[in-house]
Amino acid sequence: MTILEQVYASGGDVIIHTLELTCPAWDAPILLCKGFEDQVCVTEDGRTLTFIASGIDVALPKKTNSGAQNLTFAIDNVTGEAQKKIDEALEAGATVSLVFRTYLGSDKSTPSDNPFRAKVLGGKITGSTVQVTAGFFDMINTAFPRDLYTVNFAPGLKHL
Template sequence: MKSLEIVYASVTNMVIHYCLEFAAPSIPDGAYRLVLGYHDITAKLETGEEAIFQKAAFGLSLPSRTVKGRQDLNFNIDNVSGEVSIMIDNALAADEEVKVTLRKYNEHDLSAPAEPPIVMTAFATELDENQVKVSATFEDLVNTAFPIRRYTSEIARGLVWL
């Protein structure tokens, strides 16, 4: 059994740490990491790299399982200073792709995420009085062309009649 399955199935007071990571080239240190809770944690990523997640208050709504193709993750981050919103807005304004990664850790095992991470791409932010609302989406597989590589006359000269 996986460690999270044990936590879900048992009546214990083990905590699941929900961690968010925002990654873009313009973000300082390449990524901004948050953990839902009152204490910073140091945990290993799936790559084995050690990372510090800063304490934060945020709410998230996971996408429902549908066949519509596009699934969105919406979350609100309490952010009085607007730090998160400024970083994401700057990256989106520079046409950078902002990757949002959701990881779950068992409090007794921070050596790796307890489940494979959910990786999405941010597409919108909204700043309220003291909250940042961020929307991210999975890759839209239903509307993606197949094959992804298009054979045109520039890369395949045999397509043009001589």
């Protein structure tokens, strides 16, 4: 049983959800945490990051065998900053990456569970809220076998 599972079962500690959004078109990543206070946490690779308190809501993917593992989250976009960042990423044609980490209020020196890394698949803006969907791994649309036997990979094919 992991530390996070023990907290879910018995309570007694605060769970801090954090999001790190990065894009090559942005000068700095977007660092958000759920709650009313900014949180200073250490990532799994030793970086100390300050996550800005925000009105975010995270819907974790269901643990099923469906092959669709999507994380959905909503950001309260009161200042319009999320809209500006989305426009910058669209103009540059760059992909946005997401890292979702969970910390305990009593121990912010390391994530309490393995971080989820995903690629942002899409989003929509409704009023003052930005809703974003990110996918972990698209198993359904993955080719099999993964190595494609083309003339460049296997030159002998052109003689068949």
